[in-house]
Amino acid sequence: MTDKRPKLYLNLYWHMHQPDYRDTLTGQYVLPWTYLHAIKDYTDMAWHLEANPQARVTFNFVPVLLDQLEDYADQFVSGDIRDPLLALLAEEALDNISTEQCNLIIDSCFKSHHEKMLAPFAHYQRLHNIYKALQIEGSAAFNYLSAQYKADLLVWYHLAWTGESIRRNNTFVQQLMEKGTQFTLEERRALFRLIGELISGLIPRYKALQDQGRIELSTTPHYHPIVPLLLDFKSTRDAMPYAPLPHSSRYPGGLDRACAHIRQAQISHAERFGKPATGMWPAEGAVSYATLTLMAQHGLKWAATGEGVLTHSLYKSFEGFGLAKQDYLYQPYRITDGHHDILCFFRDDGLSDKIGFEYSKLYASEAVSDFIRSLEQIQSANTRTQCPVVSVILDGENAWEYYPYNAYYFLSELYAALVDHPHIEMATFSDILALPGNTVAMETLPEVAAGSWVYGSFSTWIGSAEKNRGWDLLCDAKECYDRVMQDGLLTPEEVAACERQLAICEGSDWFWWFGDYNSAMSVDSFDRLYRRNLSNLYHLLKLPAPDVLNSPISVGAGDPAVGGTMRRGQET
Numbered sequence: 001m002t003d004k005r006p007k008l009y010l011n012l013y014w015h016m017h018q019p020d021y022r023d024t025l026t027g028q029y030v031l032p033w034t035y036l037h038a039i040k041d042y043t044d045m046a047w048h049l050e051a052n053p054q055a056r057v058t059f060n061f062v063p064v065l066l067d068q069l070e071d072y073a074d075q076f077v078s079g080d081i082r083d084p085l086l087a088l089l090a091e092e093a094l095d096n097i098s099t100e101q102c103n104l105i106i107d108s109c110f111k112s113h114h115e116k117m118l119a120p121f122a123h124y125q126r127l128h129n130i131y132k133a134l135q136i137e138g139s140a141a142f143n144y145l146s147a148q149y150k151a152d153l154l155v156w157y158h159l160a161w162t163g164e165s166i167r168r169n170n171t172f173v174q175q176l177m178e179k180g181t182q183f184t185l186e187e188r189r190a191l192f193r194l195i196g197e198l199i200s201g202l203i204p205r206y207k208a209l210q211d212q213g214r215i216e217l218s219t220t221p222h223y224h225p226i227v228p229l230l231l232d233f234k235s236t237r238d239a240m241p242y243a244p245l246p247h248s249s250r251y252p253g254g255l256d257r258a259c260a261h262i263r264q265a266q267i268s269h270a271e272r273f274g275k276p277a278t279g280m281w282p283a284e285g286a287v288s289y290a291t292l293t294l295m296a297q298h299g300l301k302w303a304a305t306g307e308g309v310l311t312h313s314l315y316k317s318f319e320g321f322g323l324a325k326q327d328y329l330y331q332p333y334r335i336t337d338g339h340h341d342i343l344c345f346f347r348d349d350g351l352s353d354k355i356g357f358e359y360s361k362l363y364a365s366e367a368v369s370d371f372i373r374s375l376e377q378i379q380s381a382n383t384r385t386q387c388p389v390v391s392v393i394l395d396g397e398n399a400w401e402y403y404p405y406n407a408y409y410f411l412s413e414l415y416a417a418l419v420d421h422p423h424i425e426m427a428t429f430s431d432i433l434a435l436p437g438n439t440v441a442m443e444t445l446p447e448v449a450a451g452s453w454v455y456g457s458f459s460t461w462i463g464s465a466e467k468n469r470g471w472d473l474l475c476d477a478k479e480c481y482d483r484v485m486q487d488g489l490l491t492p493e494e495v496a497a498c499e500r501q502l503a504i505c506e507g508s509d510w511f512w513w514f515g516d517y518n519s520a521m522s523v524d525s526f527d528r529l530y531r532r533n534l535s536n537l538y539h540l541l542k543l544p545a546p547d548v549l550n551s552p553i554s555v556g557a558g559d560p561a562v563g564g565t566m567r568r569g570q571e572t
Helices: 033-051 063-078 084-089 099-108 114-118 122-135 139-144 147-160 164-169 171-179 185-200 202-211 227-231 233-238 254-273 289-297 307-317 349-361 364-381 404-419 429-433 465-487 492-505 509-513 520-540
Strands: 008-016 057-061 215-218 302-305 333-336 341-346 389-395 424-427
Touching: 008 033, 008 364, 008 429, 033 063, 033 164, 033 185, 033 202, 033 404, 057 063, 063 185, 063 202, 063 254, 084 099, 084 147, 084 185, 099 139, 099 147, 114 122, 122 139, 122 147, 147 171, 147 185, 164 171, 164 404, 171 185, 185 202, 202 215, 202 254, 215 429, 227 233, 227 254, 227 289, 254 289, 254 492, 289 333, 289 341, 302 429, 307 341, 341 389, 341 429, 349 364, 349 389, 349 404, 364 404, 364 424, 404 424, 424 429, 465 492, 465 509, 465 520, 492 520, 509 520
Parallel strands: 008 057, 008 389, 008 424, 057 215, 302 341
Antiparallel strands: 333 341
16 A cells, blocks of 8 residues: 555544433333443443553443433442342342342343353353253242352352453452352442442543543433434435334424434533533434534534435435445535534444444454455545545444453454554544645535434334334323423423433334344333333323333344344445
8 A cells, every 4th residue: 555645534433322221200220231331331442542542532422321320320329229230239138139139130140142241251151051950940940049149140240241451450350250159248249339430430531531632522412312203204205215104293392302402412411521512423323404404503513424324315416426435435524504514424334334243253353454454445445635534433332242352352453553554543523623624525415315324214213113103102292291381380390300201202212122123022121111211201291191001012023133232334
């Protein structure tokens, strides 16, 4: 490769998100994924940047995730632990817990990727073997499991969900793993306290990296709604012309709700990180012309979405469009309403999906070599005088459990290779905005085809019977909400509780999981939580919840890749 060609700028963008797993009426956590990803992935991802001072990347933190991280930190301070699984780790007398609590331990503590997170640990595997032997005899046989078994299982589950950076640098964790069995109450509670310290330190760690100029932090509309669908259900048909839509013609008051999510996100971000975000990852990269211009009107300077959206938008904008990917993908595009501009970056689906789905199957050195080689090919094929900008955007949490050692070697070697490369420069999105003159191409995109990073469409969230049913139930609840708000009989505190509950229901995650292509267990968990959230909204509005919320919306039967927590950008 010649050094006469313009360098290549690489935007690595790690998206961190968990929906609100709390029952807002009780404050209890229904699912534990926020704190588990906190001690494994959010911890490790910060460590890799701390260990590689020359690396530059962008992290996106969804405000509802930050809300929960702070809530967990507060629980450790107050001693009022409202996550039942976490509380059991520090429970004094495991021989006196209820049948329900026993079932929670058994049902929860083998939920991880067996090959990478359970099988490597002989003591943990032995606990699993005992469980499988008893499972053959039926659930009643679990009465044979002692308090010590439950103690060891709880410890090993949390050790398996502890970041590799902690395992390698914390002597207490190393001692627990070496001991392997017969964990004491004192050891369980020490591990419990460590979890509290890790969670409490996360937001300050990322803020410190930002303040040192090592990373950029961006945000998402507060509770992760699909903003284009709040604005207009018919935007679905930009990418899916014949898709069936909900019976409701529109989401009532969608523009006001979209603005509220965007405003609240900026307030949240500034409170946590000291300043408003410059850029935004719209939930699921879901954009439309109306969405992007709305973000620009709220002061956002850049956004990002999927490759499919760009392709559809170019076909929509230019008759007979037929350029090769090399000639259109590797640059940001300007979208304007004539008064407010925003730059939009577009994901390289191939490279992003290699990290998400393929590289976990390779040795770290092979994966890194392939990634670097792919970037070099993009740079060497560039015929412009401007520098290409490659945006690699993906989930920053769910991929790593499918890698050996939580991707410790892959990420360490990847950052090292990138910072040492003579023709590749790691950058943040705001770095690109700050480049002088004509360093990178920034053409105006006349039209935007509505879509998301998944297939360039909204098919993951709308357009099937189950997903549309979810929207209709939400629309019914929103109409009730509007009537109650118009009556003006609630106190300011009650109004705030209702608005927060509505915002939770507007999140995208419930619709993601509806569909028979997802696993039955996952669909059931999120279906139940969505209906509980809608029921809680009616309760807060002082209205009876409709009987239909007692019946499932969707039933899964599939076996999707990586458990369905991630998708590829393009259908395979």
